[in-house]
Amino acid sequence: MARSSAPGSQQDPVDSMIIDTDVSTEMRGSFLEYAYSVIYSRALPDARDGLKPVQRRILFQMAEMGLRPDRGHVKSARVVGDVMGKLHPHGDGAIYDALVRMAQSFSLRLPLVDGHGNFGSLDDGPAAPRYTEARLAPAAMVMTAGLGENVVDFVPNYDNQLTQPEVLPAALPNLLVNGGSGIAVGMATNMPPHNLVEVIAATRHLIAHPDADLEALMRFVPGPDLPGGGKIVGLDGIREAYAGGRGTFRTRATARVENVTARKKAIVVTELPYQVGPERVIEKIKDAVQSKKLQGISAVNDLTDRAHGLRLVIEIKNAFNPEAVLTQLYRLTPLEESFGINNVALVEGQPRTLGLRELLQVYVAHRLEVVRRRTEHRLAKRTERAHLVEGLLIAIADIDEVIAVIRTSDDAESARTRLMTVFDLSEQQAEYILELRLRRLTKFSRIELEAERDDLAREIAELRAILADEGLLREVVSDELAQVAAEHGTPRRTVLLESSGQAAAAESAAPARRGRGGAEVPLEVADTPCRVLLSSTGLLARTADDTEPARTGARSAHDALHASVRGTARGEVGAITNRGRMxxxxxxxxxxxxxxDSAPSLSGGVPVSEVLMLEPGERVIGLASLADDAPPLVLGTRLGQVKRVVNDYPRKDSWEVIGLKDDDEVVGAATASEEDELVFVSAQAQLLHFPAALVRPQGRGAGGMAGIRLADGDTVLSFSVVPAGRAESAAVVTLAGSTGALPGTVPGSAKVTPFALYPGKGRGTGGVRAHRFVRGEDSLLLAAVGPDPVRAVGSAGQPVELPELDERRDGSGRVLDAPVAGLG
Incomplete structure (x- = not known):
């Protein structure tokens, strides 16, 4: 309340500065200003470049300092000081924390800062900024490329002395690729990382098809791809998040059972859920064991090192089933964690909850605007340069007269005016001629100028064409994204599973541990007949009995079946690798x-690497029975060799089944009787099939015999077996494309043909053509021969629709809606 003064007295100057204000109104206004500042300036990323202000300022300032990947590291304290002093006056702690996170490979799928020194781990914080060093990572150069070409707006810094970009050009979709998290006032964001190649493939599809729906985009982006790998269990929450911006999924560690001694088993964890460290897991295991909630564990050892990566060994007591213990570990420890997706980001300065399609639309609109502004800038620069080159050519053509005009002029202003009058030049051309150096007057300089003039004319025409044609502009953006994917893309690390895969047929009356969802994992597994299945994406599973998996409902099932072999629950089967090992x-x-009763969903399986110890670059390509009465194993190699192996397998963990040349590898393996048909399909679309009786069985060390005759540069793409009596119902699927395209980004064209249309030939011949290439195609990318229907799946096992049966043996294919990663 203002003070009162007597009538006629002079008012106190202090009283004149007091303003009566309602407290509730003042608090409301102040709180809203604070909330807006937190939301817009600190906590939430921009949907265009996926960066918070502090992250954007760090990358921009490091680019201004010239800390490129080809230069040396500098102290992180120097970077923090420059950012704080010029752009971000909010304390060095917040700046260094943001810098550290952008350098951590376990936090970001594609790190933007190349750190040198101790930048922390999942369990420990980083060293002080005076001890660590940093520079921009290659991906950050893509984020900042083009800043000097007027591609984005610049705004004043906090003291109006410098300028900073309002948003980075961001030539990669950083928000989806690296995700983000932040807590604002009344809202928060939590976005998981994704695979760069998959996100760019979806972005390019949206650029080419602006009306594409969510289902079409999810064929390219089936789910998150976490930096540490692991498994995502249950995809319903991901679909909800992609549709409405919010959802939940479970992340699970990658674990396998190994023999640590001759009679002792252990659960070995090689990948942990997102943002979970081994020390936290060990602590939770110890607490659960001490409180008697968890049984069957004798010791936990952390054998993680830099050479071999994460390796957490959980030793199991004798008489305990490791599967039952693992189920309890998932339930009681951070080996399984939930992740809540909340896609909140700033769009035109306002926080919005966005689905997958909306996120991609905002990014595409941003890139179209960036490329348009960059094209306009380059057009203006090249037009200006072309104008000066034309003036120089005029001057060189009449150089004697130009010199005479300049020498007879009183001053520079007079010379400029006379040049403009005599030679019909503009003021810019005349000024440029006056500054011309004598060494530019040679004959060779004129040739260079004429070549430059022609190049500029061509570039100007191309730039004007881009600005005049929206379709051409979109094509430029799409091609640049494809280049980014080719340079910075990496394979998917996280396995996506529709279900947990922990359910087991508990037919015995043995004691059991109840797992998630009520499924029981028995402590003792009965030795019942079953089938071991291998999916096209590398998952292993077994059925509850030994009946052949049904083929009905294959369109809706997850993943495609690549191999199947009979066995028993407590028995053994053989896994054949591309290196010729079993x-x-x-x-x-x-x-x-x-x-x-329908086609099995193989999402309940486990990756092959969790069960078998494979060498780098080695992969499983088939399964076989180890029984003495099983049909002989038959192998086909990349260079066209074929071999049937005698069934005299040793009692070892692994052994060689074929002698391969240095540049050869096995592309297909299965068991085959003498009446079965062996089928080769080459990359140049040649198909050859002949009876297995034409190949005599050989010992394990032999290198096989000629199977198909290949043309120069051709290789075998697929080798399979068509059982006797099933040739009439078998189909041939071929997928053609360009070998120069990045795998997983171009759908290609597919054709499905009855196998009966292809005549049989003798062993060692060239076969017949199975696919006609059209423009833009030079090779088969995938091929498969097997009982109809053959299924196609994407990188995460999602189904991809194949065309209907085509009776043309050597016809061309139909372009698919999404890339195909496997056939089965």
């Missing part, structure tokens, strides 16, 4: 699928 596979270590 490894013993214990069936009990493979999760059992619940019984079903």
């Amino acid at each position: 490894l013993r596979l214990s069936v009990i270590e493979v999760p059992a699928l619940p019984p079903t």
